[in-house]
Amino acid sequence: MTRVVVVGASGFIGSHSARALAERPGVVVTAASRTPVARSAGTDGAESTIATVAVDLLDPASLAGAFVGADVVVHAASYVGKDAALSESTNIDGTANLVAAAHDAGVTRIVYVSTTSVYGTGPHRGVRVGDVPPRPESAASSDRHAAEGLVRDAGGVVLRPNLVYGAGDRWFVPALAKLTAGLGATIDSGRARISVVSADDLGRLVAAVALHPDVEKGSVLHAAAPEPVAIAQIHEALSAALGIPVPSRTVTVEQARAVLVPAAASEHQLALVTLDHWYDAEPAWNLAGDAPETAFSLTEAHKEWYRRALS
Structure with missing residues (x-):
């Protein structure tokens, strides 16, 4: 038996x-x-086999009790908001506590789910790990990069997804739909190509990295579908699956910026859907196998979630 504790579950x-x-x-x-x-x-009833425990990243005693007997700790608890103090305490201090508790409990592997936002604003095209130096531009991204260092120094592994969609998504598709509806237009005809991954596939990647015996200690892997997807393709998929109309007109990035920033979006949010941001995830899929054939594909569960989230 392999015992895995998922923090942030x-x-x-x-x-x-x-x-x-x-x-x-x-x-x-x-x-x-x-x-x-x-x-x-x-x-297959997997949920019924999962035990639960209360932990707090800022309470080392709660972490120590949770990690006893574990072989792997998956760290998926991050703060992504604008409160700099909360970001530092959660992402840096909390991760330091997690790493220390894992060490004390004799845990052999930590897997940390980070973000490609540590690279800063693109364009990024086909970037492999090591091609682009980290240049985080927000407190949350900077602190998550610092958390990566803590995990890697302890021999852990870091996964960097870009944008994640699926049941539970409150940030990506809802924000894109709201932005597009507010403009009444697409931006630059939706030409930007981005890395995305469904939450289901990201879960499979996390599981593969957590359980694979040959993952290099201290390594970083991108977690995304094998191929990027154009924003225009996402609009088309949302239209076909959910009936969300694709605007017939398009505006330039400069026109969109004049309307959206800072009223409805930040420069970072605008860049995410107007500049290429795609990353080479082949090493991760070499570990996991069974890579998705389509970058952006909505299951019935995804559709049900987005119908509620967008209503």
Whole structure:
């Protein structure tokens, strides 16, 4: 048996990671979170096999108790807002506490889910790990990069997704739909190509990295679909699946900026959907296998979630 504790298991990425791990034979999963872990129908009843425990990244005693007997800790608890003090305490101090507790409990591997935002604003095209030096531009991105260093120094592994979609997504598709509806137009005809990954596939990548015996200690992997997708293709997929109309007109990036920044979007948010941001994830899929054939594909569960989220 391999025992895995998923910290942040009540969150978007953590919940999918816990479920993917629980579906693996011979894996015992504990979902650790500061807030209650929601129960939902998992594939083949996987949810019913997941134990739960209350933890707080800023309470080392709660972490120590949760990690006893664990082989792997998955760290999927990050702060992504604008409060600089909360970002530092959660992302840096909290990660330091997690790393120390894991060490004290004899945990052999930590997997940290970070973000490609540590690279800063693009354009980025086909970037492999090491091609672009980190240049975080926000407190949250800077602190998450610092957290990466803590994990890697302890021999852990870092996964960097770009944009994540699927059931539970409150940031990517809802924001894109709101931005487009507010403009009544697409931006630059939706030419920008970006790396995306469904939360289900990201969970599979987390599980693969957590359980694979040959992942290099201290390594970094990009977590994305194998190929990038154009923003225009996402608009078309949302239209076909959810009936969201694709505007017939387009505006330039400069025109969009004049309307959106800072009223409805930040420069960073605008850059995410107007500049290329795509990253080479082949090393991660070499570990996981069974890579998705389509970068952006909505399952029935995704559609149900977005119908509610966008209503």
